[in-house]
Amino acid sequence: MLAEKNIRLDVQGLRAVAVLAVIIYHVNKAWLPSGFVGVDVFFVISGFIITSLIVGRKENFDWKGFYWGRVKRIAPAYFLMLAVVALVSAVLFLPADFKFFKDSLKAALSFTSNSYFEGFGSYFAPRAHELPLLHTWSLAIEMQFYLFLPVLVCFLPARLLRPVFVLLGIGLLAWSEYKLFNKSEQAVYFSLVARFPEFLIGAFVALLPPKNSLPMRYKSLIGAGGALLLALSVVFIDVQHFPGMWTLLPCIGTALLIAARHGPVSTLLAAKPMVWVGGVSYSLYLWHWPILAFIRYYTGQYELQMVWLAVFVISSLVVAWLSYRWVELPVRHVQGIRTVQKKMLAIAVCVFAVIGVSKEVNVAVVDKLPVEMTRYAPSDEICHGKVVGDCTRGYPGSSPRVLVIGDSHAAQLNYFFDAVGVKNEMAFRVITASSCVPITGFDVERLPLWAQDSCRSQIETVDALMAEADVIVLAGMWQYQTQSDEFMLAFSRFIEAAAEQNKRVFVLAQIPMFDTNFLRIHRFIALGLPVQVTQNNEWKSANSKIEAAVHDVSSAQFLDFSESEFFASAPFENNLLIYLDNHHLNESGARRYGQYAASFFQKNLLKIDN
Incomplete structure (x- = not known):
């Protein structure tokens, strides 16, 4: 990860926009019909940041350090979330529903849940909005992306990177459109191949030469254009025709906002409240969906009553802050690989122990019903x-x-x-x-x-x-x-x-x-x-x-x-x-x-x- 002093505050604010769009959409699709594109904003940001990291160290790239950094950034809070969700599911879920949860948990543990949910379907499975690990599909895609991008950036000549990224992105977008035309919406939605162009758009921005010489009015126009595209995206895109070519709208909008760097929109994104939400956005994304899914499972309702909406908002913010403060930050700032490894090993042992006993907890807390x-x-x-x-x-x-x-x-x-x-x-x-x-x-x-x-x-x-x-x-x-x-x-x-x-x-x-x-x-x-x-x-x-x-x-x-x-x-x-x-x-x-x-x-x- 980039050092704290090098973090761009406007990009942190852009993370806040992404996670808030996703959360609003998850709470009620009618409130923000295309808020799901917030995930795509995250993908563009990841492509930009990771490519910036790799290009800056390409001549002496530390493969082990890179992948260890990704694990250290994502794994601790992620596996803690899985353990807590497994324990709550074991108590709350019916045995038949818990079986579906266990299958999704196995996929989430191996970062393959995008493939699992791509083929998921059963009449008697809990409804999609009651699946507490459904949101892990995007994290699975992100981890899979981290495997491939360093190979592309490090082994391609620098002069070929941008044209290859453009051609590869066009080809993959064409493939997505073909699959959508053939009614494979669910398969495309959860596909790494279909989402790869989104990362490449962010990577392309990272490869652009500095634009510091541009007058401020041009930077302001670029930022305003990006904001307009993103605003249109979260309202008008139809999920049935997404990703595919429609993904260009939010992704180019995000790319323009990143490229602008300065101007009124960038200043707004860099405001303290936006930066704070952007800072906790990872933990907020991790925890908001399981909390929402548990509430819906318990109430049996998709739309939340006001009291449950308040419970959701407060608990999501509190748990996200606790996760950020006591898990993300300590692991991120700890020095020495051996120290980190020991801490993560201890966390892993506890997590897998909880997951291991969850099945026994599920059948033990309530007497078994007659068949x-x-x-x-x-x-x-x-x-x-x-x-x-x-x-x-x-x-x-x-x-x-x-x-x-x-x-x-x-x-x-x-x-x-x-x-x-x-x-x-x-x-x-x-x-x-x-x-x-x-x-x-x-x-x-x-x-x-x-x-x-x-x-x-x-x-x-x-x-x-x-x-x-x-x-x-x-x-x-x-x-x-x-x-x-x-x-x-x-x-x-x-x-x-x-x-x-x-x-x-x-x-x-x-x-x-x-x-x-x-x-x-x-x-x-x-x-x-x-x-x-x-x-x-x-x-x-x-x-x-x-x-x-x-x-x-x-x-x-x-x-x-x-x-x-x-x-x-x-x-x-x-x-x-x-x-x-x-x-x-x-x-x-x-x-x-x-x-x-x-x-x-x-x-x-x-x-x-x-």
């Missing part, structure tokens, strides 16, 4: 996203004449149809997929990448089974599905086509949905934490929308048990918790729901003439 409360069916026994056996539920030995289709809201009904089938001596074939109602015309592209292939596969399975079915039953999380006009069109066409083939169609209403995950509520109560249960009423309007679509087809019927006595005390039924999370039944709930509905099915719906 039937932690799932709606064994994943390896149901045809959810895949075909397992003949996908038959209900009465053993009976030929399935009813085809059940839907997303996880149909998958949760496997034991429901077991109960209905046993009582009525009939069988059902249940084909489902995550977030996907597997019918012809379903708009697969709106699903997360991890869900698309299984959705397409299940659509093909349903198409092959349609001819054998006399009755079609559809169930879904209509609150999600009805947001898509394409889905509504495909849904209407599907039930109309089934009716034309003389098939009876029954569409089950979405069950009541809550804002509260009840397995989490159980854990929080066991931990002595206050909880609040609230119902989400958006599902009601979604049910109405589906009912209206079904009403237009004469041989189709909408079945709504959501207002029945079975759900009168939801999420409980006869004092038993029947919900898995805020919108799925657990195994016990699915069985009880089937037992409740079985007689209704027998009398009114599923009499199939032999």
Whole structure:
């Protein structure tokens, strides 16, 4: 790192702009729609500073000292954060959620979390804003960048550095655009290759000759131009088309601000409050996201109420300052490699010890729940996203004449149809997929990448089974599905086509949905934490929308048990918790729901003439 006396105060202020933009965006995307570009500002600054370091010592470059300096700068506070987050997650998280956390922790420890989150996806994983280590992807990219830049700078002739950086940057930006065009947004967003041009822009600025001879008015114009580009960037860039060519807007803006050095904008950036925030920006970035993720995990809400917003702001600033004052500064200023190594070894031992016991802590702090409360069916026994056996539920030995289709809201009904089938001596074939109602015309592209292939596969399975079915039953999380006009069109066409083939169609209403995950509520109560249960009423309007679509087809019927006595005390039924999370039944709930509905099915719906 540059010596303290050589730190540019305007660049420190620019760090403050970057971290504040990121934090505002993380708190509420609507407040600063493109605040995520703050990360790109950090990348440009890193490219500038690291290249300045290397070029200044190129003739006698100390490879060991360089990499040790990077480790000393980043690792202590980073690994301490990982240990604390692991301990809090072990206490707060459900075992199933903690498993996802442990996977991300392994990636974060090896600075490969960008690759981990690039391919991350599971319907039952915590939501993205509840993943406490999601932000480590950018630090992983930064550490990976440090491996490559010294090689480029040290082994290329000085006269070739700038043209090579320009050509390499253009080539990588073109690659990013190609990947974005091919709908690989998530892969590009977390890619070192896609982010490398951002570092190169900062590196290019470091290679420019001094501009001290420029009149002040030109420096002021450069700074104002950079500020304007950056201001436009944090408001107007669409994350779905980023990085790619759009990355030039914030990165060139940042480069202009660094190149200006003087002028009104640089003076503003060098103001004491900005410099202070810039000084703690690394620790603030490290700690703000886990704190925010834990609050959201506990409350179950994305948008923070005022009291939680105050808790977030105060705790983030306090923890960041403590991390900066007692971890960053002492390690940064300690003299002697051996002394630093001993201190870091001691820290590493403590950190890995905490991480090592976190799994045991997770299962020990709260009594283990019965398995039937932690799932709606064994994943390896149901045809959810895949075909397992003949996908038959209900009465053993009976030929399935009813085809059940839907997303996880149909998958949760496997034991429901077991109960209905046993009582009525009939069988059902249940084909489902995550977030996907597997019918012809379903708009697969709106699903997360991890869900698309299984959705397409299940659509093909349903198409092959349609001819054998006399009755079609559809169930879904209509609150999600009805947001898509394409889905509504495909849904209407599907039930109309089934009716034309003389098939009876029954569409089950979405069950009541809550804002509260009840397995989490159980854990929080066991931990002595206050909880609040609230119902989400958006599902009601979604049910109405589906009912209206079904009403237009004469041989189709909408079945709504959501207002029945079975759900009168939801999420409980006869004092038993029947919900898995805020919108799925657990195994016990699915069985009880089937037992409740079985007689209704027998009398009114599923009499199939032999």
